[in-house]
Amino acid sequence: MYEQLIPCDHCGGRPTVGRSQRLVSKLPNPQFDYTEWGRMSGPPRIGDRLPRPPEVPKTEPLVCIYCADCGMQTPWEATGRDEKVAMDRCGAVWNRRLNRPAAEKTELQRLVEREMGAADIPAVLELLSRTDSDWEEMGPMFAMIARRLVDATIVTFDSWAIDPVLNDAARYRKLMQLVKWVEIDGERYAQFPKIYTPAEHNEMLFEDRIATAVDSMPDRDRW
Structure with missing residues (x-):
């Protein structure tokens, strides 16, 4: 949730x-x-x-x-x-509480002044959703930010294979969500769950076999 x-x-x-x-x-x-x-x-x-x-x-x-x-x-x-x-x-x-404050010019100016990348797209969309006036002044600033985001996204795709990194990050997050604390001899340890790997995966590379095993684990309780 x-x-x-x-x-x-x-x-x-x-x-x-x-x-x-x-x-x-x-x-x-x-x-x-x-x-x-x-x-x-x-x-x-x-x-x-x-x-x-x-x-x-x-x-x-x-x-x-x-x-x-x-x-x-x-x-x-x-x-x-x-x-x-x-x-x-x-x-x-x-x-149900959707009455967010209207976006201000200073918020856009802070985005323009910083080095922006693809990770800033959600923040820009959030500001755009809160803009309901002053389009003559805010519009050109949004256009400038959009152009910078597009350029940054193109450079990122050309120089960095982002898909494997995101997949590995998702696997790491799943493991972190399923870890539990255990007490052994008065000391606290982080215990990760046992991960089952079927015999038919023996011919796979080690990294691929581990990735497949983690992907097959159930998601955590969302609360």
């Missing part, structure tokens, strides 16, 4: 999942000090997952989608029995 979340409306940052907890009971308990653990300490805080003492009122886990750069956040959702369903609801709320 992370791949389906749009960037932050306010700053364009990457959204992520926030977790917290809140009191289940809405009625105050006169025998309980709420100043540290309870509702009187304020609204739920992102990252507040510290277990409560057994004698205090019970809490329920919460999730939200928020931007770590500017703090934009969806309302909290109680996880209930299925945390992924609650995160799906938060993701749907996040993606």
Whole structure:
């Protein structure tokens, strides 16, 4: 689901999942000090997952989608029995927030002044989607940026075989997403999954056999 979340409306940052907890009971308990653990300490805080003492009122886990750069956040959702369903609801709320600020001339000027390449195409398209006025002034700047991107893309394709690099990067990302932490003798280790390679691949080159094995692995849970 992370791949389906749009960037932050306010700053364009990457959204992520926030977790917290809140009191289940809405009625105050006169025998309980709420100043540290309870509702009187304020609204739920992102990252507040510290277990409560057994004698205090019970809490329920919460999730939200928020931007770590500017703090934009969806309302909290109680996880209930299925945390992924609650995160799906938060993701749907996040993606409905499409009121992004209009692009400014200074943002385009910063792009013009820097050395641009094919990797900057998404940023230019994002600025173009937020431009709704001043086309007489912004249009020539977009044309200049587009020409520079086209020239940079042509040079890249002529000098760099990018397809194998992107494929290897995708395989590396898949392995990083499937790695787990394990505790052995009090020490933490990163454990990668075992990868099955069938006998009919024995005649393949070592690199090709490893690449085929990694490609056949299932994708991670997108949450």
